Amino acid sequence: MSRPDDTRPGEILIPEEQLQTRVTELAAEISRDYAGRRLLLVGVLKGAVPFMADLIRRIDVPCELDFMAVSSYGSTTHSSGVVRILKDLDMPLAGRDVLVVEDVIDSGLTLSYLMKSLAAREPASLAICTLLAKPGRRRLALDVSYVGFELPDVFVVGYGLDHDECFRNLPHIAELDGSE
DSSP states (O other): OOOSSSOEEEEEEEOHHHHHHHHHHHHHHHHHHTTTSOEEEEEEETTTHHHHHHHHTTOOSOEEEEEEEEESOTTSSSOOSOOEEEEOOSSOOTTOEEEEEEEEESSSHHHHHHHHHHHTTOOSEEEEEEEEEOGGGOOSOOOOSEEEEEOOSOOEEBTTBOBTTBSTTOSSEEEEETOO
């Protein structure tokens, strides 16, 4: 797929080695916090896939995986605020320890909607792990248990994050050049 416009990856904000070090640290925290329990990781497609794959390989407690696909961006660089569930979970959540794995928390609108939907399914516990958080953009309060990195209000790509489906394959996190 060719680039949709003149956007391209710009300055590398988080190099690959730093990403992998932090993923290992997060996995150790999660393993400690969920010791003796079975954990269901719910990945938010598509952006969380590389992070979740690296994370689960480093978690030391029994884990299962499921995925949801939600959308609030479309092809723009700003959330529309309208959340659509494109793919729901295959597994029931009732009575389970659930950790939602997200790529980035921006305004919090999408994740807040998702957490309310999941909480209604009566899990034993429900927590959030995000690779990236942008506290300056947050419009809703969220209790986030695990945060990889905090970033300023810039649109980023790489390590699963995309712009119009491009740049997910970069091994690092970079600012998007040419974005509005």
